Amino acid sequence: MHIDIIETLPSLAKLEDNWNAVYDADPEAQIFLSWKWLNGWLSHIEGPWFILAAKAADSTDAPYVAFFPLRLQTTIEKDVLHEVKMAGNFSADYTGMVCAPDAEGKVIPAFARYIKQMHWARLNLENVRMSERRFRLLLAYFPKANFQVTEVNRVGNNDGIDNSVCPYAALPKDWEAYLLSLSANTRQKIRRLLKQVDADGEYRITVSTPETFARDLDTLLRFWAIKWRPRKGDLTDKLVRSNTITLTRSFKSGLVFLPTFWQGDRPVAALATLVDQRKRTFSFYITGRDEAFDGPPPGLLLHAFSIRHAIENGFSEYDFLRGNEPYKYSYHCAERKIHCTLVETRNGRNLGDGIDPRSIPDVLEQATDLHQKRNLAAAERGYRRILDVQPKHADALHRLGQLLVANDNHAGAKRLFKTLTMVRPDAPKAWLCLAQACESLGQHAEAIQPYLEVMKLSPDQADGFVGLSRALVKLGRIEEVNNALLSTLGTTEKPAVRKWRGSDRASAVTPRLHEERQLSS
Known part of the structure; x- marks a missing residue:
């Protein structure tokens, strides 16, 4: 089984037909693994994501038979640690893979072997909706003798709700048949409530259109935020923004059914369900209601309205x-269970003791942030891990060099800056850092050539002039200062030369150098 890696949106776009064919064939596929949902979600998440794509042969013409969407999360603690997560989290209620049923026996071991070759400390199999058969086949490649495998408890501390249990209602073809499956009390309530909204009286339900969707979604999320802010705190606004983006994209792709319950012109509640035309399912995603409303129960009404709509449209x-x-x-409702399992390395370090190249931008960002916060030890670990993978990474070379200078490790900084000048010979900053490191080590003669490079590359800046002058003075070669400047720049008429000659920095290098400047002007 051949595994390819899909990690760009254009590459994913080319797979739409192939993905849909596998999705349609897989009885375990669900809305959060549909091409439309994932394409929208992956287009705005932060951090690297990637999809393992399996096919029977290493041929451009062979179709893929399975897809496993994943993402990479990185933290810098005692080391740079990676966590491989399901790509759909945190927005998807379910995660997993799509796979042609007749290929799963070969595909899942191939996926597991590939994952074991990656660098990670944690494999977070969270909210995986997968048959016990498939899931056990996947976990078999992470034996407890070599890995710490933990079943994660998904029961909420505050409400006792088990979030690994997922109720669902199988829908008959007839609305009345569905009503007869309910208790007499629930059936009577639903009939009475729907009769009220169907009568075009005080209460009504509207369904979002392209013209009203933004308004209706804002209503829903505004009510939702009011209810959940006391529990979710500062995370509330982030979730509202994420849901706005996700549901708007999904609506444009035909994946959202959003009814709003009104009392006159007052919106009372709204409920968004995800519509999977391929699998013929409705999935209740999010709801919000005006907690001050004292009237017919909005939740019961909107669920009943949505279920009736689903049945009438063949879901x-x-x-x-x-x-x-x-x-x-x-x-x-019946129930299904999802899997929440954490696989960790026994030593708490990444497999292979390295980092994933996909993580380098994230590692650099985190290391830089730690550097700015003066957590130099952690920042240094981040920079060095990048250089382990990419020894010529210019930003890591530069920033680690600066960090070593701050730690008075000028010899180490010099080595890094010397490499940086080979990687970026056109960067005056690289040569300036090298020259200054040489000076800090008392290697003034060795600093001369880097300073000359700075002057050539950046003739309008005084740093190279001042540095070269300082180095020559330290070497007792004051008479060479003006000659070096003129031979490099060619003329005293250049603005930078005039600026430098008249600057306080030039005269402050040494009184003797100032005397040389006066004699030659």
């Missing part, structure tokens, strides 16, 4: 997604 399942809240079972 076969209404999925309440994660969480075994008691109210869900009033809709005649």
Whole structure:
């Protein structure tokens, strides 16, 4: 089995037809693994993502038979540590893979072997909706003798809700048949409530259109934020922004059904479900209501309205997604379980003791942030890990060199800056850093050539002039100062020369140098 890596949106776009064919064939596929959902989600998430794509032969013509969407999260602690996560999190209620059923016996071991070759300390199999057969086949390649494997408890501390339990209602072809599956009390309530909104009286339900979607989504998320802010705190605004982007993209792709419940002109509640035309499922995603409203129960009304719409349009399942809240079972629900398992290396370090090249931009950003916060030891670990993978990484060379200078390790800084000048010979800053490191080591003669390079590359800046003069003075070669400047720059008429000659920095180098300047002017 051949594994390719898909890690750009243009590459993913080319796979739409192939992906949909596998998705349609896979009885375990679900909305959060659909091409439309993932394409929208991956287009705005931060950090590197990648999709393992399996096919039977290493041929450009062979179609892929499975896809496993993943992402990489990096932290710098005692070392640079990677966590491989499911690509859909945190937005997707379910994660996993799509796979042609007749290929899973070869595909899943191939995926597992590839993952074991990567550098990671944690493999977070969170919210994986996968048959026990497939999941055990995957975990078999991470034996407890070599890895620490932990089943993660998904029961909430505050509410006791088990978020690994996912209720869903199988839908018959007839609305009345569905109503008969409910308790008499629930059935009577639903009939009475829907009759009220169908009558075009005080209460009504509208369904979002392209013209009203932004308004309706804003209503939903505004109500949602009011309810959940006390529990979620500062995270609330981030979740609102993420849901706005995700649901807007999904609506444009035809994946969202959003009814809003009104009392006159007052919006009371809204509910968004995800619509999977390929698998014929509705999935309840998010809802919000005006907590001050004292009238017909909006939740019951909107769920009933959505279920009726789903049945009338030929859908076969209404999925309440994660969480075994008691109210869900009033809709005649069965249950399915999802897997939440954490696989960790025994020593707490990345497999292979390296870092994933995909993480380098993230490692650099984190190391730079740690550097600015004066956590120099952690920042140094980050920079060095980058250089282990890319020894000629210009930014890592420069920033680690600066860090070593701050730690008075000028010899180490000099080695890095010397490499930097070979990587970026056109960068005056690289030559300036090398020259200054040489001076800090008392190697004034060795500093001369780097300073000359600075002057050639950046003749309008005084740093090279001042540095060269200082080095020559330290060597007792004051008479060479003006000659070196003129031979490098060619003329005293250049603005930078005049500026330098008249600057306080030039006269402050040494009184004797100032005397030389006066004699030659």
